[in-house]
């Protein structure tokens with residue numbers, strides 16, 4: 001056994017969440033605090049390191065990363081599919097960014113040790129055990145303050161997951177990552193999955209000139225999506241605040257999550273791909289009108305449930321089957337993306353179990369947890385300020401999620417330190433609204449929000465309790 005290490009915080013997981021928390025502990029924590037950051041992967045960035053090459057952030061880079069360092073150039077794209085919107089980083093940019101944050105901020109501070117290619121194996125008496133994946137050497141680590149578990153809601157992505165269905169050796173199944181190496185021209189594509197990865201894959205195929213008739217989309221469930229126009233910060237923040245106002249007004253009287261989505265659709269702020277199908281799912285994904293128009297060109301949509309097996313000449317689905325063959329490339333977009341872990345108290349004794357505590361935007365949520373850890377508070381108060389917010393999923397549960405996410409706001413606003421931090425936090429998507437308060441449409445949206453905030457929380461809480 002190698003020499004043991006003692007540290008204040010042992011942070012497991014150097015994805016967006018773990019990196020955000022370490023950044024906050026360095027900025028706002030006791031200046032003597034030291035940290036050991038451990039990850040199975042060789043460098044920071046989490047799932048982005050294994051993402052499909054044509055992925056981009058789904059949100060603007062402006063509010064992604066860690067609080068202390070800008071990601072990108074806060075630039076509005078002037079050409080291409082993202083024209084008119086703030087830039088969205090590619091996976092390469094995100095990984096490079098996190099590497100620089102590690103090298104130039106964390107390691108240069110002299111207060112952080114990074115153990116890449118190390119697997120956290122759990123507790124071993126008073127210590128925690130991490131094991132090198134290369135040498136097999138175990139290292140016991142004693143955390144004087146806390147273990148920060150930034151793996152509890154780890155992302156599950158296509159290139160690292162095992163499909164839940166059997167695949168005949170004669171059938172061709174690729175992860176989206178492998179599509180960029182594809183060179184067999186002339187095949188048909190069957191895209192499996194209903195989420196954002198499947199949409200990105202379809203958009204990528206269509207943009208590169210694949211005829212929509214050659215794409216068959218096995219879409220077990222349809223989803224609700226937010227129009228990307230309304231996720232824009234800085235100079236375009238008026239749109240974001242008008243979305244919040246519409247959401248608040250709708251939530252004040254919506255009878256259900258579905259009713260809420262229908263009202264937002266009526267205002268042109270939320271979309272579904274096929275207006276004749278009522279989607280059951282809303283996972284907070286954003287889509288532009290450009291992407292929506294492209295995706296609607298795919299007419300061969302199969303709604304017969306999940307894939308249960310791919311044979312040499314048929315795909316078995318939970319509610320039917322389809323012909324297939326050697327000239328069909330199946331693209332596996334069935335990984336769940338967000339882990340569906342049961343909500344747990346976040347601050348629990350000697351552990352911080354990182355989960356979402358804001359309505360969306362993982363890095364902001366994690367940074368908030370890091371900041372709250374540095375405040376002089378009892379854990380009961382930390383947990384009151386930071387309840388775990390369930391990941392969005394079934395639209396039927398959307399009011400319950402809003403009731404928790406909005407319901408916590410008054411308590412947060414009553415804490416002056418937290419309010420001050422949030423107003424300055426680069427990762428807070430709504431931060432720039434304060435710079436536009438002299439604009440009449442922003443003033444009108446703010447008035448709508450204020451008038452509807454309490455009714456929205458009360459209605460969402462009452463409807464979700466009744467459900």
Ligand SMILES: Cc1cc2nc3c(=O)[nH]c(=O)nc-3n(C[C@H](O)[C@H](O)[C@H](O)COP(=O)(O)OP(=O)(O)OC[C@H]3O[C@@H](n4cnc5c(N)ncnc54)[C@H](O)[C@@H]3O)c2cc1C
Pocket residue numbers: 012013014015016017018038039040041045046047048051055056057058059064118119120121150151153154155156157197337338360361362363
């Ligand atoms: C394609 C895609 C696009 C997305 N776009 C956005 C977006 O625009 N905005 C947004 O807010 N969110 C987005 N998300 C959600 C995304 O999950 C978060 O942004 C964020 O990257 C999640 O970070 P994480 O640290 O929680 O998880 P991960 O990135 O999964 O990191 C967890 C880390 O823990 C490590 N780990 C796990 N177990 C162990 C162990 N036992 N020992 C050591 N290390 C371990 C893993 O190796 C991994 O590096 C997107 C997700 C996907 C898949």
